[in-house]
Amino acid sequence: MRAEKYDVLILGGGNAGMGVTVATRAAGMSVAVIEPRELGGTCPNRGCTPKKVLVAAGHALHEIERARVHGIVVGEPRLDWAALIDREKQMISHIPGSLGRLMADRGVEVIRGEATFASPHSARIGDRLIEAKHIVIATGSKPRMLPISGANYMITSDEILSERVLPREVVFVGGGVIAAELGHVYARAGARVTILEALPRLLPGIDADAVARLRTESERIGIVVKTDVTVKRIAAHGSRFRVTFAHDGVEHEIAADRVVNGAGRVANVDTLNLDAARVRHRGGRIETDDYLRSASNPAVHVCGDVLSTSPQLSPIATYEGRIVGRNIVEGPVAKPDYMSIPSCVYTVPALASVGSTEAKARELGRTIKAHVNDMGDWLSTRTYNESVAWAKVIVDEATDRILGAHIVGHAGEELIHLFAFAMKFGITAGQMRDTVCAFPTFAADVKHLV
Numbered sequence: 001m002r003a004e005k006y007d008v009l010i011l012g013g014g015n016a017g018m019g020v021t022v023a024t025r026a027a028g029m030s031v032a033v034i035e036p037r038e039l040g041g042t043c044p045n046r047g048c049t050p051k052k053v054l055v056a057a058g059h060a061l062h063e064i065e066r067a068r069v070h071g072i073v074v075g076e077p078r079l080d081w082a083a084l085i086d087r088e089k090q091m092i093s094h095i096p097g098s099l100g101r102l103m104a105d106r107g108v109e110v111i112r113g114e115a116t117f118a119s120p121h122s123a124r125i126g127d128r129l130i131e132a133k134h135i136v137i138a139t140g141s142k143p144r145m146l147p148i149s150g151a152n153y154m155i156t157s158d159e160i161l162s163e164r165v166l167p168r169e170v171v172f173v174g175g176g177v178i179a180a181e182l183g184h185v186y187a188r189a190g191a192r193v194t195i196l197e198a199l200p201r202l203l204p205g206i207d208a209d210a211v212a213r214l215r216t217e218s219e220r221i222g223i224v225v226k227t228d229v230t231v232k233r234i235a236a237h238g239s240r241f242r243v244t245f246a247h248d249g250v251e252h253e254i255a256a257d258r259v260v261n262g263a264g265r266v267a268n269v270d271t272l273n274l275d276a277a278r279v280r281h282r283g284g285r286i287e288t289d290d291y292l293r294s295a296s297n298p299a300v301h302v303c304g305d306v307l308s309t310s311p312q313l314s315p316i317a318t319y320e321g322r323i324v325g326r327n328i329v330e331g332p333v334a335k336p337d338y339m340s341i342p343s344c345v346y347t348v349p350a351l352a353s354v355g356s357t358e359a360k361a362r363e364l365g366r367t368i369k370a371h372v373n374d375m376g377d378w379l380s381t382r383t384y385n386e387s388v389a390w391a392k393v394i395v396d397e398a399t400d401r402i403l404g405a406h407i408v409g410h411a412g413e414e415l416i417h418l419f420a421f422a423m424k425f426g427i428t429a430g431q432m433r434d435t436v437c438a439f440p441t442f443a444a445d446v447k448h449l450v
């Protein structure tokens, strides 16, 4: 078989893969992207964007629940779930097409199919063999398989974002971000939601006190959260399921219409034949150097969710893709720095974070001041009748620099960017306090948070 030749071959047309095309095409390199599904990958088609349409509906229901305090009398709201799913699908339907046009305008060849490595410098796509100076693995992630009897009965976020019938009872196995976000939407839509988490707390990796506030708020809207549990099996009973789990040495059973895998996502590498590319990996984790190249084959670059050393978030996938693009063009010059990249758990209200948790900052031996505020009785909170408003800002005592911020409620998903700017550009807590803000706004409260 004669090989076709490109400068850059990108496996996966999601945020990460498309990020690589920017610098490489600007430098005039020949670039091909291999993609078996919709262009854009998870974020616009099965992730952030469609999910946010559902979250926005949850937000509207939250506002309706709280409307009475403003003197607004509303009846019991009823969410037409099928109409919401239709709206979500309609909102995203144009995206793969417009990304296809973007790739064509940029001069990127999009090849349909699934790639597998054939050698350290080539990959096979169906009956085509493509050789490239640089190959980028940007194949994203997939739900973590759980070694539970009946695990095959679990659905994933893909089905939640597509099924037009609202289940009455839902069990999430695993209490990660997807369980928290979609659990809130389901609960507000009227479903009975239970989250079963093996660890002692939800959302490991996020500041423990912030997560505790979110747990309280989740329980306030009726979500049952059980931590320290071991899910033993899932059995089908007609169209319903029974989930058996152990807690404190006792077995319990819970019935549900839907059981959802909420146990996080892992690198999507199983079918890539990494050994043929001499790409060293262990348990699905590709070993990389500081420049996001395979530690064993520097012609292979890795970015996005498939990389197991960074958070699985779409702006991070794009950022890493752009770094890989730059390193392909200029040689190994750029390393990622994740410290000032904010992230949110889009519950209603959201939990927003940037930088270190308090525990991490203390672990690193920094002398810190953790400014913790429950803003529950602040005027801004009461004006908008917020159900929770809480923040923790971690400041380095020696330099007055912000090391981390964690906000639940209080427009945290927007305010967190002020802290991200401060961290990125070295603005101190004192300088934040010195800034005159428009009043009354949530942003005006920031100076009181530090």
Ligand SMILES: Cc1cc2nc3c(=O)[nH]c(=O)nc-3n(C[C@H](O)[C@H](O)[C@H](O)COP(=O)(O)OP(=O)(O)OC[C@H]3O[C@@H](n4cnc5c(N)ncnc54)[C@H](O)[C@@H]3O)c2cc1C
Pocket (backbone or CB within 6 Å): 011, 012, 013, 014, 015, 016, 017, 034, 035, 036, 037, 038, 040, 041, 042, 043, 044, 046, 047, 048, 049, 051, 113, 114, 115, 116, 138, 139, 140, 141, 157, 158, 178, 268, 271, 272, 303, 304, 305, 306, 312, 313, 314, 315, 317, 346
């Ligand atoms: C339900 C859900 C909600 C989310 N919400 C948010 C959010 O609110 N904010 C946020 O920042 N992040 C969110 N994320 C995470 C975000 O979607 C991902 O971090 C991001 O999409 C990763 O981009 P990527 O390019 O690395 O991978 P992907 O977008 O998954 O792209 C990988 C692509 O590779 C293709 N591929 C797979 N195997 C092969 C192969 N062998 N050959 C060629 N191509 C292949 C796939 O078809 C896919 O299109 C969410 C994820 C989910 C599942």
